[in-house]
Amino acid sequence: MTRGWLYRLPLPALLAASALAADGAAAPAADPGKAVAFYLVAAVTVGSALGCAIATNIVRMAMCLLGTLGGVALLYFLMSATFLGVIQLIVYAGGTLIVIVFGVMLTSRAYGVKLRPRPVEVLAALVVCGALLVGLVAVLLRTDWPAAPAGGAAEGTVAALGGSLLSVYLVPFELASVLLLAVMIGAAYLAQPALPTAGDGAGPEE
Amino acid sequence: MLTIGLTHYLVLAAALLCCGLYVMTTKRNAVGILIGAELVLNAAALNLVAFARYGAGGLDGQVATLFVIVLAAAEAAIAIAIFVNYYRVLATIDADRGDTLKG
Amino acid sequence: MNKFSAEDALRPRFTAAHKALALRGFVIAGVALLAAAVGFGFVAGVAQGVGYAAAVGGVVLAGLTGACCLLAAFVIRFAALVGRVLLTLALPIFLGGVVGIVVLAWIPALLYERVDGIKADHPGAAVSVAQFEAALTGNAAAARGPAYLAALALWPLQFQLTRDVLAVVGVVGFVSLVAMFGIWWERKVAGRMQSRLGPMRVGGWHGWAQSLADGLKLLQKEDIFIAGADRALFRLAPYVAFIPAMCLFIALPFSAAWVARDLEVGLIFIFAMLGVGVLGVLLAGWASNNKWSMLGAMREACQMISYEIPLGFALLVPIMTLGTLRLTAIGEAQSGGFHTWLAFANPFTFIAAIVFFVATLASCKRAPFDLPEAESELVAGYLTEYSGFRWALFFFAEYAEMFAVAALASVLFFGAWYSPLPASWGAAWADGPLWQRAVHGVLYSGPIWFVLKGFFFFFVQLWLRWTLPRIRLDQVMYACVQVLLPLTMVALLGNTLWLWLVRPGAWLAVAVNLILTAIGGLTVVAMAAIVLYGYLNRRRLVGTMAVDPLPGG
Numbered sequence: 001m002t003r004g005w006l007y008r009l010p011l012p013a014l015l016a017a018s019a020l021a022a023d024g025a026a027a028p029a030a031d032p033g034k035a036v037a038f039y040l041v042a043a044v045t046v047g048s049a050l051g052c053a054i055a056t057n058i059v060r061m062a063m064c065l066l067g068t069l070g071g072v073a074l075l076y077f078l079m080s081a082t083f084l085g086v087i088q089l090i091v092y093a094g095g096t097l098i099v100i101v102f103g104v105m106l107t108s109r110a111y112g113v114k115l116r117p118r119p120v121e122v123l124a125a126l127v128v129c130g131a132l133l134v135g136l137v138a139v140l141l142r143t144d145w146p147a148a149p150a151g152g153a154a155e156g157t158v159a160a161l162g163g164s165l166l167s168v169y170l171v172p173f174e175l176a177s178v179l180l181l182a183v184m185i186g187a188a189y190l191a192q193p194a195l196p197t198a199g200d201g202a203g204p205e206e
Numbered sequence: 207m208l209t210i211g212l213t214h215y216l217v218l219a220a221a222l223l224c225c226g227l228y229v230m231t232t233k234r235n236a237v238g239i240l241i242g243a244e245l246v247l248n249a250a251a252l253n254l255v256a257f258a259r260y261g262a263g264g265l266d267g268q269v270a271t272l273f274v275i276v277l278a279a280a281e282a283a284i285a286i287a288i289f290v291n292y293y294r295v296l297a298t299i300d301a302d303r304g305d306t307l308k309g
Numbered sequence: 310m311n312k313f314s315a316e317d318a319l320r321p322r323f324t325a326a327h328k329a330l331a332l333r334g335f336v337i338a339g340v341a342l343l344a345a346a347v348g349f350g351f352v353a354g355v356a357q358g359v360g361y362a363a364a365v366g367g368v369v370l371a372g373l374t375g376a377c378c379l380l381a382a383f384v385i386r387f388a389a390l391v392g393r394v395l396l397t398l399a400l401p402i403f404l405g406g407v408v409g410i411v412v413l414a415w416i417p418a419l420l421y422e423r424v425d426g427i428k429a430d431h432p433g434a435a436v437s438v439a440q441f442e443a444a445l446t447g448n449a450a451a452a453r454g455p456a457y458l459a460a461l462a463l464w465p466l467q468f469q470l471t472r473d474v475l476a477v478v479g480v481v482g483f484v485s486l487v488a489m490f491g492i493w494w495e496r497k498v499a500g501r502m503q504s505r506l507g508p509m510r511v512g513g514w515h516g517w518a519q520s521l522a523d524g525l526k527l528l529q530k531e532d533i534f535i536a537g538a539d540r541a542l543f544r545l546a547p548y549v550a551f552i553p554a555m556c557l558f559i560a561l562p563f564s565a566a567w568v569a570r571d572l573e574v575g576l577i578f579i580f581a582m583l584g585v586g587v588l589g590v591l592l593a594g595w596a597s598n599n600k601w602s603m604l605g606a607m608r609e610a611c612q613m614i615s616y617e618i619p620l621g622f623a624l625l626v627p628i629m630t631l632g633t634l635r636l637t638a639i640g641e642a643q644s645g646g647f648h649t650w651l652a653f654a655n656p657f658t659f660i661a662a663i664v665f666f667v668a669t670l671a672s673c674k675r676a677p678f679d680l681p682e683a684e685s686e687l688v689a690g691y692l693t694e695y696s697g698f699r700w701a702l703f704f705f706a707e708y709a710e711m712f713a714v715a716a717l718a719s720v721l722f723f724g725a726w727y728s729p730l731p732a733s734w735g736a737a738w739a740d741g742p743l744w745q746r747a748v749h750g751v752l753y754s755g756p757i758w759f760v761l762k763g764f765f766f767f768f769v770q771l772w773l774r775w776t777l778p779r780i781r782l783d784q785v786m787y788a789c790v791q792v793l794l795p796l797t798m799v800a801l802l803g804n805t806l807w808l809w810l811v812r813p814g815a816w817l818a819v820a821v822n823l824i825l826t827a828i829g830g831l832t833v834v835a836m837a838a839i840v841l842y843g844y845l846n847r848r849r850l851v852g853t854m855a856v857d858p859l860p861g862g
Contacts, residue, residue, distance in 0.1 A: 083577075098584075129225075
């Protein structure tokens with residue numbers, strides 16, 4: 001039987017939520033619509049993260065990661081960090097995830113081959129992660145966080161972010177660019193086809 | 207429950223973190239492990255933005271998140287390059303099989 | 310997983326039991342949702358001040374969904390009748406759709422202004438229906454007069470959620486129209502470029518209803534799944550391609566006031582959505598379990614990631630010049646007419662405009678970069694295994710993206726929604742008598758010019774597709790890395806130096822502006838001349854325009 005609607009369901013919801021969440025700054029603090037949007041997006045985010053954990057097919061995992069990344073971007077929108085939300089979509093969903101899917105396609109020859117973990121591993125991981133989650137939530141709910149200054153970040157975030165990147169955070173910014181250069185060279189070196197060397201009979205296929 | 211505050215986001219991030227950890231520990235496909243790492247990074251970034259929004263840090267959390275995103279992209283590029291090489295040498299992507307240094 | 314056999318192909322997909330089940334389900338769901346909408350409305354009316362936005366969202370969402378369910382039930386029950394009505398009333402329905410979209414976009418802009426005015430008079434909580442009526446009639450004690458109905462209609466518009474729902478409906482409608490019109494137009498353009506007529510039969514005048522007929526045909530096609538494919542991902546892929554293409558339009562300003570969300574980061578939001586849409590193609594290729602699909606998807610991913618770099622660099626030039634990511638602000642900066650458009654500001658923005666256009670061709674998979682679906686090499690690339698509605702969704706996404714990038718090019722470099730006529734020429738007529746104001750409104754209207762410019766660049770895309778041959782993959786990469794990327798870097802550096810060294814209004818700036826404006830003007834005049842020549846000589850170029858009667862018709 002067809003179960004197509006199951007997969008279709010979150011997408012219109014996401015569309016509506018993104019429209020709803022796109023300008024977080026305009027709405028007042030205690031807005032029930034915003035709370036509904038938060039719970040909707042949070043459900044999508046955690047749901048796809050769980051899907052990531054459950055899925056055995058690596059491409060399905062990547063698609064679940066897309067759900068999580070999009071959900072986190074919407075959460076950024078909800079927290080009026082619009083610039084970060086968009087950067088998350090460009091770099092993560094539009095760049096990193098495509099690289100990951102590309103990597104999957106380059107490294108799995110047989111279609112739908114599944115590498116399953118041993119049951120004991122799953123059990124141990126479940127126990128550890130469950131314990132960690134319970135502990136973290138217990139701590140988080142009991143901690144009394146310092147209250148926010150009124151309003152929080154609002155319009156003009158992009159200019160402020162740019163200003164602080166080029167003043168206070170100039171050194172990390174430059175370091176990040178050096179890192180990116182190193183990564184570019186390193187990735188190009190690592191991924192180049194093996195050079196034919198003299199007397200190398202047992203080299204990798206090429 | 208209708209006023210969303212810092213705790214909501216922190217609990218959500220904790221859930222993401224645990225999912226990421228689970229993925230990292232149980233998946234045998236190397237790309238799957240990378241996906242788990244991305245989940246963990248996202249949880250951390252979400253925390254940073256939540257503190258920037260509801261805490262007293264101003265925009266610092268957002269700047270830190272920008273760096274997290276950049277680092278995650280760099281990490282993914284290098285990791286995929288390594289995996290492609292790994293696959294070329296071992297003809298599998300199973301991370302458990304990369305034990306040739308064990309002797 | 311079952312293998313697909315010959316018996317499966319012959320067995321009807323839907324039985325009478327299916328039909329009855331669907332009918333019952335839709336009726337029950339529709340009635341329940343409508344009841345829920347009434348209930349929400351009742352709650353919103355009674356519980357003043359509590360959960361207004363949520364209640365209104367409930368009314369609108371539940372009401373719309375319920376109505377759609379009942380409509381679906383009606384179509385299932387009276388399929389033959391609906392088909393006959395659609396056939397006879399095709400033109401009115403189509404025109405009604407066009408008018409409806411325009412009204413949906415235009416009326417709210419007027420209404421929102423009025424509602425916001427009334428809302429400003431009542432600060433604090435939501436404005437009640439009675440207060441609306443009082444504001445409309447000007448009488449504070451007015452009770453349930455004829456204005457009450459108008460007030461009742463205006464009341465939901467004060468909530469952002471209602472406006473968002475309306476905006477989403479408008480976007481979906483507009484994108485559908487763009488895709489249907491675009492496909493028909495492409496076929497006509499292709500025909501004319503090959504000295505033939507293109508579709509001529511369906512609907513009467515030049516086969517205008519061809520896309521409508523194709524759409525109906527696609528809806529009825531069999532929904533094929535391949536044995537051994539990943540069904541879930543196969544189903545998901547068209548939506549992953551389609552949803553970002555829709556979300557693009559949330560941030561696209563049709564005019565200063567006609568934008569669903571005037572995002573502070575609108576420009577890179579659109580850029581992000583273009584990037585995310587690729588995942589759908591990639592997924593489609595993977596899920597089809599077909600070598601051709603896979604190759605097409607790999608090419609698309611490769612091409613898209615590479616061309617995002619020159620595209621991003623080209624975007625940086627207007628961002629740097631104007632210092633904003635807000636699309637409406639970028640548009641406002643070019644309001645003065647033809648010579649103030651950003652593409653003509655200095656040589657480097659001109660280069661950036663050209664690079665931007667070329668890079669968007671690649672990111673929309675248009676020729677000469679249409680390698681992902683190269684029909685002579687890859688069957689149909691990632692579309693090979695798709696049929697019916699899912700296939701149509703990919704096409705909707707593609708044409709929506711084509712229009713969006715064309716419109717984005719006009720926003721960034723070619724004066725956004727402003728008329729090419731200098732603003733100073735029309736200034737006197739803006740306050741004149743009614744006929745002068747009407748002429749001014751048409752000649753200087755934002756959305757009209759925006760859509761015109763969008764379709765102009767859309768047409769250039771079609772023109773290129775049917776003129777240029779497809780290039781090889783290594784040539785695609787060469788063009789990106791060794792031609793476009795250095796060009797954009799030169800443009801970025803040059804633009805920096807220009808902004809730093811050349812004061813606006815200096816003789817160099819004015820001279821360069823004049824030269825570039827002249828080049829742009831000459832290009833437009835030359836294109837107009839070509840089109841005019843083609844039109845005047847259409848009988849000779851295309852052959853006879855007469856349509857033979859259908860055999861047996």
